[in-house]
Amino acid sequence: MKLSYEWLNEYIDLSQITPQELGEKMSRTGIEVDSVTVPGEGLKGLVVGLATQVVDHPDSDHLHVVTVEVGDDEPLQIVCGAPNIAAGQKIIVATHGARIAGGHKIKRGKLRGVESQGMICSLQEIGVPSNLVPKEYEDGIYVFTDDSIEVGSDAVHVLALDSAIVELDITANRSDALSMRGSVHEIGAIYNLKNNLEPDAFEKGTSSEIPGVVTVSVENEADAPAYHAFLIEGVKVAPSPQWMQNRLIAAGVRPINNLVDVTNYILMEYGQPLHAFDYDKLPEKAIHVRRATEGETLVTLDGEERTLENEIVITSGGQPVALAGVMGGLDTEISEETTTVLLEAALFDPKAVRLASQKHNLRSESSARFEKGINKATIVQAGKRAAALIAKLGGGTVKEAFASSQSYDLELPVVSITLERLNHVLGTSLTLDEVKQVFAQLEYPTTVEGTRFDVTIPAWRFDISIEADLVEEVGRIYGYDKIPATLPTTESTVGGLTDKQRFIRYTRQFMQGAGLSQAYTYALTTPEKSKWFTKKDATSVRLSWPMSEDRSELRQSLLPSLLEAVQYNVARSQNNVKLFEAGRVFKLGAAGSEDFIENEVIAGILTGDVTSANWNHKAEKVDFYVVKGILEAYFAQLDCLDRVRFEPLTDIEELHPGQSARILLDGEVIGLIGKVHPTVQKALDLQDTFVFELDVEPLLAANLQEAVIQSVAKYPSMTRDIAILAPTSLTHAELVDVIRENAGEFLSKVTLFDVYKGEHVPEGFQSLAYSLLFVNRNATLEEDVIKSAMTRVEEALVSLDNVSIR
Numbered sequence: 001m002k003l004s005y006e007w008l009n010e011y012i013d014l015s016q017i018t019p020q021e022l023g024e025k026m027s028r029t030g031i032e033v034d035s036v037t038v039p040g041e042g043l044k045g046l047v048v049g050l051a052t053q054v055v056d057h058p059d060s061d062h063l064h065v066v067t068v069e070v071g072d073d074e075p076l077q078i079v080c081g082a083p084n085i086a087a088g089q090k091i092i093v094a095t096h097g098a099r100i101a102g103g104h105k106i107k108r109g110k111l112r113g114v115e116s117q118g119m120i121c122s123l124q125e126i127g128v129p130s131n132l133v134p135k136e137y138e139d140g141i142y143v144f145t146d147d148s149i150e151v152g153s154d155a156v157h158v159l160a161l162d163s164a165i166v167e168l169d170i171t172a173n174r175s176d177a178l179s180m181r182g183s184v185h186e187i188g189a190i191y192n193l194k195n196n197l198e199p200d201a202f203e204k205g206t207s208s209e210i211p212g213v214v215t216v217s218v219e220n221e222a223d224a225p226a227y228h229a230f231l232i233e234g235v236k237v238a239p240s241p242q243w244m245q246n247r248l249i250a251a252g253v254r255p256i257n258n259l260v261d262v263t264n265y266i267l268m269e270y271g272q273p274l275h276a277f278d279y280d281k282l283p284e285k286a287i288h289v290r291r292a293t294e295g296e297t298l299v300t301l302d303g304e305e306r307t308l309e310n311e312i313v314i315t316s317g318g319q320p321v322a323l324a325g326v327m328g329g330l331d332t333e334i335s336e337e338t339t340t341v342l343l344e345a346a347l348f349d350p351k352a353v354r355l356a357s358q359k360h361n362l363r364s365e366s367s368a369r370f371e372k373g374i375n376k377a378t379i380v381q382a383g384k385r386a387a388a389l390i391a392k393l394g395g396g397t398v399k400e401a402f403a404s405s406q407s408y409d410l411e412l413p414v415v416s417i418t419l420e421r422l423n424h425v426l427g428t429s430l431t432l433d434e435v436k437q438v439f440a441q442l443e444y445p446t447t448v449e450g451t452r453f454d455v456t457i458p459a460w461r462f463d464i465s466i467e468a469d470l471v472e473e474v475g476r477i478y479g480y481d482k483i484p485a486t487l488p489t490t491e492s493t494v495g496g497l498t499d500k501q502r503f504i505r506y507t508r509q510f511m512q513g514a515g516l517s518q519a520y521t522y523a524l525t526t527p528e529k530s531k532w533f534t535k536k537d538a539t540s541v542r543l544s545w546p547m548s549e550d551r552s553e554l555r556q557s558l559l560p561s562l563l564e565a566v567q568y569n570v571a572r573s574q575n576n577v578k579l580f581e582a583g584r585v586f587k588l589g590a591a592g593s594e595d596f597i598e599n600e601v602i603a604g605i606l607t608g609d610v611t612s613a614n615w616n617h618k619a620e621k622v623d624f625y626v627v628k629g630i631l632e633a634y635f636a637q638l639d640c641l642d643r644v645r646f647e648p649l650t651d652i653e654e655l656h657p658g659q660s661a662r663i664l665l666d667g668e669v670i671g672l673i674g675k676v677h678p679t680v681q682k683a684l685d686l687q688d689t690f691v692f693e694l695d696v697e698p699l700l701a702a703n704l705q706e707a708v709i710q711s712v713a714k715y716p717s718m719t720r721d722i723a724i725l726a727p728t729s730l731t732h733a734e735l736v737d738v739i740r741e742n743a744g745e746f747l748s749k750v751t752l753f754d755v756y757k758g759e760h761v762p763e764g765f766q767s768l769a770y771s772l773l774f775v776n777r778n779a780t781l782e783e784d785v786i787k788s789a790m791t792r793v794e795e796a797l798v799s800l801d802n803v804s805i806r
Contacts, residue, residue: 019164025190026166038165043099048091051086070151085140091142092155128249178372189443220290228406266382270382282332289324302327312349314344326360341390377458426483439474453470511602516604522551524552562604580605631692674690714777716780719772723754753770
């Protein structure tokens with residue numbers, strides 16, 4: 001919102017406050033000021049001139065020689081190339097020595113042999129943005145149409161370019177400041193200044209028709225809680241007066257004509273969006289507000305045909321004539337031939353307006369205000385003010401009656417708070433009188449009972465509804481800089497980490513000690529990748545309004561995100577990458593459930609060399625057993641390695657079926673390990689890459705179990721070795737299970753110490769050698785016991801298909 005200082009001073013006396021001071025003060029009290037500028041700063045020597053004679057240049061087919069009076073004794077001769085120059089016009093003249101936009105200095109000179117004593121300027125040449133220049137002057141000089149402007153007067157002052165513009169950066173909750181009236185209330189509260197604004201005057205219409213002229217109806221009151229129509233007859237389209245054009249340009253609005261400019265002027269003054277229809281162009285003298293039917297079309301004022309779906313539309317004769325709250329229709333726009341205006345002042349559903357604005361990519365000043373909220377007390381008041389202005393500037397008359405459909409009554413909310421609560425929250429020692437003074441500055445009617453304030457919230461501050469809002473209002477107007485700096489008084493608590501936090505912190509330290517670097521990746525990924533490294537049976541969580549399809553669904557595994565990180569590094573010649581991440585994965589609950597499930601997981605990814613080559617040894621590549629070794633060391637540190645087993649995994653499409661395993665703890669699946677499938681590696685342009693992923697909760701539970709401490713055995717242990725020939729289809733885990741089940745209670749440890757494939761071993765078989773450690777903590781082991789145990793083990797192994805003892 002751009003506030004013209006000249007316009008502000010019409011409502012409130014700011015003569016003792018500079019624009020810079022105002023900007024700084026507003027920023028400190030809750031509304032950020034983006035900038036304070038003076039458009040005409042640096043301009044000089046610009047006057048209003050009168051073109052008395054215009055003749056063609058003797059040596060040019062487009063230049064003209066213009067005689068211009070500028071209030072001096074002698075007129076000036078100026079060569080001008082503007083296509084719209086004509087005798088009798090009041091124009092902007094830059095005299096000898098003048099400065100125009102960009103700091104350019106104007107000097108006397110000759111153009112094609114003819115002396116030129118200055119320059120006739122367009123608005124663009126004195127710094128007005130092209131999008132704010134009236135269309136009729138876009139390609140030529142600006143012409144003053146107001147007869148009261150005197151020749152020779154300062155053109156910068158006449159155009160109000162010497163008035164500062166304070167630009168506000170409005171947050172969504174302070175849309176009251178999206179109007180001059182709202183901003184004046186705010187400034188008055190900040191400086192305790194009185195204003196001369198006409199008070200809010202809530203009014204409801206009494207009839208749904210202007211007899212014999214127009215009727216108004218609304219299909220769904222929730223879509224349009226208020227709709228009012230005013231009629232102005234006998235108007236004539238003309239340029240707006242200079243003061244109105246100046247204020248609109250300062251506010252960032254292009255002047256169009258006296259009728260349309262009034263609607264924009266009231267929009268800026270009251271914050272109330274309006275729309276003017278050419279009454280004679282309406283298909284039927286009846287207005288009906290409804291939802292569009294799918295497939296209906298409307299050509300909006302920008303000339304674009306819009307295909308409608310379910311937007312709120314203003315219709316006449318069954319045909320849409322405006323997109324409610326966003327933009328009017330081209331067929332009923334105000335034109336040079338307009339003589340009767342039907343003026344709309346309404347309140348539309350904010351959500352519906354926003355959706356329509358987004359769908360059609362039409363952001364307007366009106367839609368912004370409807371979306372954020374408008375003053376419900378001044379809808380009719382703003383409409384009447386606009387109708388009177390249109391009649392005044394267009395030379396018409398306003399029908400006394402107006403047609404309405406309104407479904408609400410204005411009830412101003414009352415919010416209560418005690419002095420003790422205010423002072424407790426703010427940390428102040430304010431008195432009753434000081435707080436009453438703040439509410440008086442804010443123009444909030446207040447009654448006091450004891451130390452309780454019952455505050456009536458005016459209609460223009462629809463963002464205030466709870467006690468905390470009053471605390472903020474008092475704090476900012478009293479002055480945040482006056483609030484003493486104190487520490488909060490709360491019960492002291494002992495800080496510390498939860499069991500899970502300690503566990504994850506330890507896991508991070510272990511992984512870093514194992515040579516992996518911690519990564520932080522996006523939780524959002526593509527719909528395809530969100531299902532990677534899962535069995536595809538869980539439903540991904542999708543965002544309702546994703547920024548892009550690449551970040552539209554929450555991941556079900558950390559591994560897709562880590563793969564992206566590795567791909568990014570490898571593409572930049574960082575080929576040896578070892579990463580891990582502790583993060584969350586997401587999925588929906590059971591079928592038909594809308595519950596979201598978040599799980600903490602630990603994942604890692606390795607590619608390239610584990611160790612670098614040097615004079616003593618060659619580089620060592622990452623393989624399955626390097627990653628498995630890291631996990632086994634991790635499980636050993638958690639004292640649960642003997643409860644962990646690895647089983648072949650073949651049903652994860654993104655993993656190599658021959659080099660992958662699921663990880664089980666006490667028979668429960670807690671994760672996976674494996675090599676990324678070659679097709680995935682090829683698609684991502686990666687070399688051999690290995691991954692693992694573990695659920696945190698079961699590992700945390702295992703870690704929290706009470707450790708069993710045993711003394712060193714007093715009696716000697718015994719070791720026996722066994723070598724078997726087994727088919728490669730039998731896994732190491734299966735063989736170890738058989739050994740443990742049959743070796744008896746004294747078996748302490750089973751270690752695989754040799755694997756051989758090659759000469760003297762049949763195809764499809766392998767030779768495996770195991771070392772079995774037996775310990776009896778209560779007595780000396782006897783040879784017969786061990787022999788019996790080994791016999792049971794051998795018999796059990798031989799009973800397996802195609803297994804023999806070597």
